Amino acid sequence: MMQFALSDALRIGEILSLAARTEIMPRFGELVAGQVREKSSRFDVVTDADEAAERAISTALEAAYPGAVVIGEEAAAGNSTLLDAIGTADLAFVLDPLDGTKNFASGLPLFGVMVAATVRGEVALAAIHDPVCRNTAYALRGEGAWIQGEGGARADLAVAGAVSVREMHAIIGTNFLPEPLRTTVNGNLSRLGLSAWLRCAAHEYRMAAAGHCDILFYNKLMPWDHAAGWLLHREAGGYSAHFDGTAYHPTHLTGGLICASDEPSWQLVREALLEQRERLQA
Numbered sequence: 001m002m003q004f005a006l007s008d009a010l011r012i013g014e015i016l017s018l019a020a021r022t023e024i025m026p027r028f029g030e031l032v033a034g035q036v037r038e039k040s041s042r043f044d045v046v047t048d049a050d051e052a053a054e055r056a057i058s059t060a061l062e063a064a065y066p067g068a069v070v071i072g073e074e075a076a077a078g079n080s081t082l083l084d085a086i087g088t089a090d091l092a093f094v095l096d097p098l099d100g101t102k103n104f105a106s107g108l109p110l111f112g113v114m115v116a117a118t119v120r121g122e123v124a125l126a127a128i129h130d131p132v133c134r135n136t137a138y139a140l141r142g143e144g145a146w147i148q149g150e151g152g153a154r155a156d157l158a159v160a161g162a163v164s165v166r167e168m169h170a171i172i173g174t175n176f177l178p179e180p181l182r183t184t185v186n187g188n189l190s191r192l193g194l195s196a197w198l199r200c201a202a203h204e205y206r207m208a209a210a211g212h213c214d215i216l217f218y219n220k221l222m223p224w225d226h227a228a229g230w231l232l233h234r235e236a237g238g239y240s241a242h243f244d245g246t247a248y249h250p251t252h253l254t255g256g257l258i259c260a261s262d263e264p265s266w267q268l269v270r271e272a273l274l275e276q277r278e279r280l281q282a
Contacts, residue, residue: 002090002091002119002124003124004117004124004125004140004141005140006140008117008125009125009127009138009140010138010148011064012061012064012115012117012125012127013127013129013136013138013148015057015060015061015064016057016113016115016127016129016136017129017131017134017136017150018056018060019053019056019057019060019097019113020053020113020129020131020134021131022056023049023052023053023056024049024052024053024098024104024111024113024131025131025132027047027048027049027052028049028104028107028109028131029107031047031048031049031105035047035048036105045101045102045105046074046077046101047098047101047104047105049098049104050073050074050097050098050101051074051097053097053098053113054072054073054074054075054095054097057070057072057095057097057113057115058070058072058075058095061093061095061115065091065093067090067091068089068091068092068093069082069085069089069091069092069093070092070093070095071083071085071086071092071093071094071095071223071224072095072096072097072224073095073096073097073222073224074097076224083223083251083253086118086121086223086227086250086251087120087121087250087251088120088121089118089120090119090120091117091118091119092117092118093115093116093117093118094115094116094117094118094223094224094227094228094250095114095115095224096112096113096114096115096202096224096225096228097113098111098112098113099111099112099113099114099200099201099202099224099225100112100198100199100200100201100202100203102199103198103199103200109132110132110198110199110200110203111131111132111200111202111203112128112129112130112131112200112202112203112206113128113129113131113202114126114127114128114129114201114202114224114225114228114229115127115228116223116224116227116228116231116250118227118250121249121250121251122141123141123227123228123230123231123250124140124141124231125138125139125140125141125231126138126139126145126227126228126229126230126231126232126235127228128202128205128206128228128229128232130202130203130206133149134149134150135147135148135149135150136148137157137205137206137209137210137232138232139209139228139231139232139234139235139236140235141231141235142235143235144156144157144235144236145157145209145231145232145233145235145236147206147210157209157210157211157232157235157236158209158210158211158236158237159208159209159211159233159236159237159238159261160208160211160212160213160214160261161211161261162261162262162264162265163214163261163265164268165191165192165193165268165269165272166191166192166193167193167214168192168193168194168214168215168265168269169192169193169194169195169196169212169213169214169215170192170194170195170196170213170214170215170216170217170269171195171196171197171198171204171207171208171213171215171216171217172185172189172195172196172197172215172216172217172273173197173199173217173218173219174186174217174219176218176219176220177219177256178219181274184274184275184276185217185273185274188272188273188274188275189273191272191273192215192269192272192273201218201225201226201229202229204216204229205228205229205230205232205233205259206229206232208233208236208238208259209229209232209233209235209236209238210236211236214260214261214265215258215259215260215265215269216229216233216240216257216258216259217256217257217258217259217269217273218256218257218258219256219257220253221248221252221253221254221255221256221257222253223250223251223253226248226250226257227250230248230250230257230259233259237261238259238260238261238262239259239260239261239262239263239265239266240257240258240259240260240266241257241258241266242255242256242257242258243255243256243257243258243270243274245270258270258273
């Protein structure tokens with residue numbers, strides 16, 4: 001597998017940071033009618049900032065890594081065959097130019113920019129940039145995860161230690177779950193200590209990798225939402241798997257995903273959330 005160095009991570013982080021400064025933040029709180037548009041529903045929107053940031057980041061990545069395939073969320077919306085390159089390209093960049101678009105369009109300062117580098121389908125590098133706080137969380141496969149500010153200050157990331165289910169703080173979005181699973185999971189949330197949803201996977205993965213929550217629970221698995229965060233969480237010491245226990249891969253669009261501090265915690269929360277209460281109490 002192609003090996004990325006620290007210099008690659010920082011180069012990619014600067015590309016994300018520059019796009020955030022020039023294309024995203026100048027539009028934050030300044031959007032007018034026509035600059036926010038629905039895609040699949042009123043809950044799924046795109047703005048001029050998403051599109052401008054994707055163009056800028058894609059151009060910069062292609063210049064820095066000639067021959068790489070860039071798979072941006074907005075480009076893939078118009079050409080779904082782009083997704084096929086994740087599993088086959090010698091080098092691909094999976095890009096979410098503005099994760100948390102609904103928050104951004106609502107004037108809520110909780111959004112991020114995410115990119116994962118994949119080498120023939122394996123996630124090798126991750127960068128998740130916070131345009132508001134102007135820092136970036138990074139992961140290099142096999143070399144750990146850290147967060148770094150624009151001034152260069154760096155802190156290693158580590159997931160939280162294991163706790164009991166009733167003490168777990170979980171980030172859970174049940175909205176995309178099919179029935180009857182959605183009703184089952186919603187009915188089991190009281191088994192946890194605390195549950196929330198930020199409408200922004202970029203910050204949710206950063207929270208988990210930094211030890212600020214214990215569990216992430218997702219159903220819809222578009223690669224630009226999860227490839228970077230999955231590696232960040234893994235390199236921070238976490239454990240994750242699909243609902244059936246199989247390993248995550250960026251080409252998998254279904255199967256759900258649970259991220260936990262370790263495998264025993266994963267087993268406990270899977271049972272607590274996915275099993276019907278009658279079975280648990282039997």
